Amino acid sequence: MKRVMGIINLYENEELIQEITEHRPLAAVPFAGRYRLIDFTLSSMVNSGIQNVGILLRSKSRSLMDHLRSGKEWDLARKRDGLFILPPAQASSGAVKGNGDIENFYHNLDYIESSRQKYVLISNSHTVCNMNFRKAFQFHENTGADITIVYKEQEKDSEDFTGSTVLATTDDGRVIDLAVNPAKVNGGKISMDMYLMRKELLVDIINGCYARGGVDLLKDGLIKNIDSLKIYGYQHKGFVARINSIASYYRHNMELLKPEKWQELFMKSGLIYTKVKDEAPAKYKENAKISNAMVANGCIIEGEVENSVLFRGVKVNKGACIRNSIIMQKCEIAENAIIENVICDKDVIITNGKWLKGDQRYPLVIEKGTVI
Amino acid sequence: MRKTECLAMILAGGQGSRLGSLTKKIAKPAVPFGGKYRIIDFPLSNCHNSGIDTVGILTQYQPLALHSYIGAGGAWDLDRKDGGVYVLPPYAREKGAEWYKGTADAIYQNINFIEMINPSYVLVLSGDHIYTMDYSIMLEYHKAKKAEATIGVIEVPWAEAPRFGIMNTAENGRVTAFQEKPSQPISNLASMGIYIFNWKFLKRSLEEDAKDINSSHDFGKNVIPKMLAGGHRLFSYHFDGYWKDVGTVESFWEANMDLLCDEPDLDLHNPSWRVYSVNPTRPPHYIAAEASVTRSLISEGAAVYGDVDHSVIFPGAQIGAGAKIRNSVIMPYANIGENVEINRAIVCRRCVIEEGAVIGDESSEITVIPEGDVVPRDAQVGAGGIIIQKQVG
Numbered sequence: 001m002k003r004v005m006g007i008i009n010l011y012e013n014e015e016l017i018q019e020i021t022e023h024r025p026l027a028a029v030p031f032a033g034r035y036r037l038i039d040f041t042l043s044s045m046v047n048s049g050i051q052n053v054g055i056l057l058r059s060k061s062r063s064l065m066d067h068l069r070s071g072k073e074w075d076l077a078r079k080r081d082g083l084f085i086l087p088p089a090q091a092s093s094g095a096v097k098g099n100g101d102i103e104n105f106y107h108n109l110d111y112i113e114s115s116r117q118k119y120v121l122i123s124n125s126h127t128v129c130n131m132n133f134r135k136a137f138q139f140h141e142n143t144g145a146d147i148t149i150v151y152k153e154q155e156k157d158s159e160d161f162t163g164s165t166v167l168a169t170t171d172d173g174r175v176i177d178l179a180v181n182p183a184k185v186n187g188g189k190i191s192m193d194m195y196l197m198r199k200e201l202l203v204d205i206i207n208g209c210y211a212r213g214g215v216d217l218l219k220d221g222l223i224k225n226i227d228s229l230k231i232y233g234y235q236h237k238g239f240v241a242r243i244n245s246i247a248s249y250y251r252h253n254m255e256l257l258k259p260e261k262w263q264e265l266f267m268k269s270g271l272i273y274t275k276v277k278d279e280a281p282a283k284y285k286e287n288a289k290i291s292n293a294m295v296a297n298g299c300i301i302e303g304e305v306e307n308s309v310l311f312r313g314v315k316v317n318k319g320a321c322i323r324n325s326i327i328m329q330k331c332e333i334a335e336n337a338i339i340e341n342v343i344c345d346k347d348v349i350i351t352n353g354k355w356l357k358g359d360q361r362y363p364l365v366i367e368k369g370t371v372i
Numbered sequence: 373m374r375k376t377e378c379l380a381m382i383l384a385g386g387q388g389s390r391l392g393s394l395t396k397k398i399a400k401p402a403v404p405f406g407g408k409y410r411i412i413d414f415p416l417s418n419c420h421n422s423g424i425d426t427v428g429i430l431t432q433y434q435p436l437a438l439h440s441y442i443g444a445g446g447a448w449d450l451d452r453k454d455g456g457v458y459v460l461p462p463y464a465r466e467k468g469a470e471w472y473k474g475t476a477d478a479i480y481q482n483i484n485f486i487e488m489i490n491p492s493y494v495l496v497l498s499g500d501h502i503y504t505m506d507y508s509i510m511l512e513y514h515k516a517k518k519a520e521a522t523i524g525v526i527e528v529p530w531a532e533a534p535r536f537g538i539m540n541t542a543e544n545g546r547v548t549a550f551q552e553k554p555s556q557p558i559s560n561l562a563s564m565g566i567y568i569f570n571w572k573f574l575k576r577s578l579e580e581d582a583k584d585i586n587s588s589h590d591f592g593k594n595v596i597p598k599m600l601a602g603g604h605r606l607f608s609y610h611f612d613g614y615w616k617d618v619g620t621v622e623s624f625w626e627a628n629m630d631l632l633c634d635e636p637d638l639d640l641h642n643p644s645w646r647v648y649s650v651n652p653t654r655p656p657h658y659i660a661a662e663a664s665v666t667r668s669l670i671s672e673g674a675a676v677y678g679d680v681d682h683s684v685i686f687p688g689a690q691i692g693a694g695a696k697i698r699n700s701v702i703m704p705y706a707n708i709g710e711n712v713e714i715n716r717a718i719v720c721r722r723c724v725i726e727e728g729a730v731i732g733d734e735s736s737e738i739t740v741i742p743e744g745d746v747v748p749r750d751a752q753v754g755a756g757g758i759i760i761q762k763q764v765g
Contacts, residue, residue, distance in 0.1 A: 032655065032656070033655065034656050034672070035655075072446075257658075259658060259660070259675065262655065262675075265655075266654070266655040271653045271654075272653070272655070273653055276651040278646050278651075279641075280408070280640035280641050280647070280669075281406070281407030281408050281640070281669040281670055281671035281672075281684075281685075282657065282670050282671070283641065283668075283669055284665045284666055284667065284668045284669075284670065285634055285666070285667065286634065287666075288666050289664070290659050290663070290664070290665050291659065291660070291661045291662070291663065291664075292659070292661040293659050294655070294656045294657070294658055294659075295656055295657055295659065295670070296656040296672065297408070297656070297671060297672050298641065309656075311656075
């Protein structure tokens with residue numbers, strides 16, 4: 001895998017998840033009690049032996065930069081290779097104005113071209129999984145494909161498939177059709193938006209797109225060239241969570257309360273690294289009542305917690321009750337407050353005795369720093 | 373290179389033989405404590421929080437786990453260009469190799485190292501005490517008193533005084549008498565094993581002590597009494613926070629239990645005085661629907677399916693369904709099977725307690741299950757870790 005470099009493309013659709021991406025890119029959205037979305041792809045790359053990773057930024061990057069710092073937590077603070085931050089160009093000089101990822105790629109071609117690796121794996125932050133890319137790379141080499149797309153075979157109604165890309169393949173895995181967000185998509189071979197190819201090919205595609213006014217790597221680079229390129233689909237069989245809306249964010253956090261999913265995502269093919277905060281272990285007091293919950297360090301629990309995910313440093317005071325909710329870092333739920341089906345963003349304070357209730361399918365989202 | 377004002381030297385070489393099987397494979401400072409820490413995290417974090425960025429760690433007994441834990445010191449922000457952490461095991465010289473023969477000898481053998489750093493003051497610490505303390509205040513005190521040596525002291529119960537070095541002081545804090553582990557203590561002001569010395573003064577004293585063939589080269593037994601006898605300016609610095617010498621299994625267990633009351637004297641959740649440690653890279657812990665947890669500390673990566681009350685659970689520990697854990701310390705990656713009952717016990721790293729086993733009881737002394745041990749199904753383990761009865765299942 002020393003021959004493969006990684007690029008995490010943060011040009012992602014945030015339309016349906018605006019409530020929690022107002023202050024941060026999707027990549028920096030807190031997930032699963034102590035992580036940010038980007039941790040999963042980044043850790044998977046590192047665990048697969050990739051040592052050179054570029055992060056293609058889009059905007060609102062402060063919280064993400066604060067999270068990544070030198071890349072040390074992912075063992076990417078290296079003398080050669082390691083972590084590279086690829087910011088968007090300040091002013092676009094070409095013909096195309098920023099409405100696609102091609103321009104971002106184009107402005108960072110220098111980094112891509114000067115990297116020593118022969119292959120490139122392009123991924124994203126919104127696909128949460130713990131994956132061994134070695135197998136995908138082996139598949140790529142065995143099939144002799146120009147491009148390998150990682151996909152997941154998904155059952156009908158198992159997800160909200162809005163915005164996803166659907167693959168059609170022959171029996172041996174060759175991709176014969178790719179459609180972005182087609183009408184009435186429901187299950188099937190859903191792309192995980194991860195692509196493996198030779199670096200030279202990526203450079204050619206970017207230059208080709210840019211010169212012809214193409215803006216989007218997938219639509220203009222891959223789909224338009226589907227006949228001339230040998231594209232194969234590699235099926236990933238493990239756990240995948242696509243975070244593209246508040247509903248999917250809520251559902252996939254909750255899904256991790258099943259021990260087998262928890263085990264698979266966090267342990268199976270390698271550990272998931274994240275920025276360390278040095279919080280003390282969670283403390284449970286005399287009257288704590290807790291069932292089916294995921295709790296990060298630094299929490300102090302005196303009240304009742306059920307079917308919920310608590311991020312680090314959350315305080316649940318006496319008589320407070322949290323059900324089916326996601327409570328992000330450093331929130332405080334005061335005495336006798338009751339919240340149900342709620343997503344509290346960071347630093348929210350729910351004062352004494354308040355009752356808040358959302359719906360399981362439409363959880364109530366409370367904005368960062370709100371005092372209720 | 374900028375000048376280092378105060379260099380900390382942490383004595384971390386002791387075997388800790390009174391901790392029994394807790395220190396069979398690792399040095400005492402590397403023993404896990406408080407749900408995610410190791411004992412040495414406390415002095416190291418104190419150094420970081422007190423603004424001391426150059427630290428020597430003197431190791432000797434079973435240093436492997438300790439060395440790999442300390443690494444380059446990054447966990448305590450001590451991986452620095454200038455200064456940072458230096459691990460100092462005994463080494464061979466032209467005339468042969470010598471072990472550290474005592475606390476003072478350990479420092480004496482590293483005079484070259486200290487000369488290289490060339491500090492004005494040397495802060496000598498133990499690697500086996502649990503407390504949070506701002507050494508910079510003690511250093512200010514040392515300077516204000518124009519002391520040559522300052523000794524951190526704490527009031528202990530009179531009954532326990534014979535275990536410690538006991539000090540008598542004048543009203544201005546000047547030490548007038550010092551007794552090491554006296555049977556008839558003159559006061560209940562005990563030395564905490566925390567010393568600040570003017571480096572030039574310490575160097576002279578250590579060189580003199582090294583020449584003394586009758587000396588056991590110990591700070592408390594030899595060096596401090598000699599300083600006092602020489603009429604030097606020794607002062608005591610009074611500390612009134614939480615401090616615990618975790619030298620015995622009983623006190624180690626107690627110190628863990630001390631963390632579990634509603635408002636513990638040692639507040640690990642204090643955001644302005646964090647205790648740092650090496651992160652185990654584990655997800656948040658999981659509490660199952662049928663589990664219950666009260667009066668406990670639980671760390672990342674643990675999975676609890678049973679009942680936990682008044683206990684400390686480390687990263688990666690698994691507590692099976694129907695298990696009952698009370699008044700106990702469950703160290704990292706221990707695997708507790710279904711319906712196991714544990715009371716007043718310390719279960720060390722990577723132990724496997726199989727289904728239905730019963731460990732410890734209310735009346736007995738603390739039971740310790742040593743690192744990596746397997747307790748078979750339905751076995752009963754009493755105090756001292758002896759298997760009382762084993763059913764072949």
